[in-house]
Amino acid sequence: MPLKINLIHEQQEILAIQAKDPLKFVIMGTVSVLVLLAAYTGYVYMKYSGVVSVNTQAVNKWNTVEKKYKELLEQEKSQNALQAKADSLDRTVNKKVLIANFLDDLRTFIRPEMKLSSMTLSRTGENEINVKYNATWVGESAQENVGKYYNELEGGKIKIKGYEMAPGSLNPLTLANTDNATRVSFSIAFRLKANLEERK
């Protein structure tokens, strides 16, 4: 039987050792990690590019919108100025308090027994009317009747539609020549607040 001699045995051993070389695994592992990392970096870059693109679109849109918006804001300023003018004129025209109808309705406050010597009506800036009158009650039990009349005023029993007495505005009753049973002079003063909605 011929002798078999493996002439490349040594070379095969070297290759076997090299095949089990841990360095090879380390290098392969390192390369894999680098590839994965590069892939993730690419992913993040793509995402970043997308966000930049969306932001650029938004910026461009804002630049377009802003130009028009600034013009509209200027327009709004003049609209507001005009609105303020119109409002003040509207108040002047439609929210008068001392009007002809009021003068007519005010007769409700005057009794047939009362002889007025003077009456003053003046409006304030708060949609109120200062009412003041001096009168003489002519009739039986004049002083008592003036007292009753004052109590009715105080109790809010005498009313005009669209106006109400401002709380606490009724001045204390002042009487004169009380020694006369049938003629008593007195003064009444109070404020009426206009309820502009109710008056409509």
Place this chain on the structure above:
Amino acid sequence: MKLSKEKIQSLVLAGMVFAGLVYVMVVMMILPWQAKIVVLTKKTEELNKKIKDAEAHGKRITDAEATAKRNEEMVKHFEADMPTTPIITFYPPLIKKEIVYKDIVFSQPSMVNLSPDLAVVGNDFKRIGWVLTGEGLSYHDLGLLMEKVENKNPLWEFLALEITENPNNQMKHFFKITFGTVTRK
């Protein structure tokens, strides 16, 4: 297995290159990009909200054009009644012309200072006070006169009335009228 000196040197070099690459990718690329993504996303959201708000506000302004047009016409209409000449020469003859009642003689209208709450009419207008006195009007006549003036010029308003009895005629009183005219500041 024993590593040769050259191999160890190569491994150290390769390790340094690896660490360098990881550093470049992570610290110089991934982290800044991620930070920018967060910032840009927030900025974009804010910008989109700003655009949406501006568009909605713009729509409201555009929608208000009809009201503005009406206001403009209203202001023009009333401003046409306001004087361009000095008020002290403009109003008295006009008032004398408008405040007429049968045979009643009214005094010359004289200008009076009004309290600020009556004198100020918004930012653009002011109210001027005028006083007239006279004799011979009844309470009823005053109401009719007031109605006439109200209908004639809506910018005119009675601010105060003072009626005093006339000992000679119970129906024809003494009176003092304060009324206001609205004009440009």
